[in-house]
Amino acid sequence: MSDDLATRLREQGLRLTPQRELILRAVEELRHATPDEVLAHVRGQVSSVNASTVYRTLEVLEELGLVRHTHLSDRAPTYHSTLEHEHVHVVCRRCRRVRSYDPDLVAPVVAALAADGFAMDVGHLAIFGECADCGHPPEPT
Amino acid sequence: MSDDLATRLREQGLRLTPQRELILRAVEELRHATPDEVLAHVRGQVSSVNASTVYRTLEVLEELGLVRHTHLSDRAPTYHSTLEHEHVHVVCRRCRRVRSYDPDLVAPVVAALAADGFAMDVGHLAIFGECADCGHPPEPT
DNA sequence: TTGGTTGCAAAGTATTTGCAACATG
């Protein structure tokens, strides 16, 4: 997987650096992390890595297809490794819990949109709502 | 509809102001607008309205259920009036075009998640992907 | 008159960019 990084970078005339390795590994380990969280993680591990490097690297890694991002909050984007199989994110607004669903969940939507000539990006999808069994009490009805 | 505004505000002990009327009307007219676009629109029409007022007002209007927002780009949120019937947003990453779909599109997803005790927020959903017939040429395969 | 509302300016958070020093291939 780090080999993959080296390979893909080389293909694009880009270079393998310790920062890029660290950041990719951080995304893989954290599962779902914002740029800030990635930064904190790599800093905890090694030398001082700069925030701009994190942003620039996440962009590169995404172009290389090694990471992806979705929006699990109204704030910063969340990155995850493409080593995980593709999944749909379902997040509860109340308890903030994030569940991953198999792409099957939205297969009918993919099909319907495909019929309209639209190729849906399943991995980017974030579905919001509220779960019944979340830690927080339900709103009075 | 402006009556609705007055009514709902009063119910909450809030007040009807020209700014609030203008901003609500701007959202209705613009169909899909970011806070910035709303600001530009109301400024074009009347006196000087402040950006903070736009943010604060959009928040109030959303709490009152008169507007809603979704994220149609990685940047600012997009607001729309709830006078429009609820719809799902489908946006092409290449040509940036936004199409509105009937909630029926995602009915199977709503049902599947409901079975898991999750109440999906359909109006907030934004589906990304690429349309075949967008102005831009397809990427080489 | 009371208390919600606005404008203004400053602060805050998230992200981007220019550029010189640096390090990979």
Next chain:
DNA sequence: CATGTTGCAAATACTTTGCAACCAA
């Protein structure tokens, strides 16, 4: 050793907040 990369600092985009003046009810 050529060119991609990084760190740093400043700039930018977007949003929030404190507060005094203001105005709707």
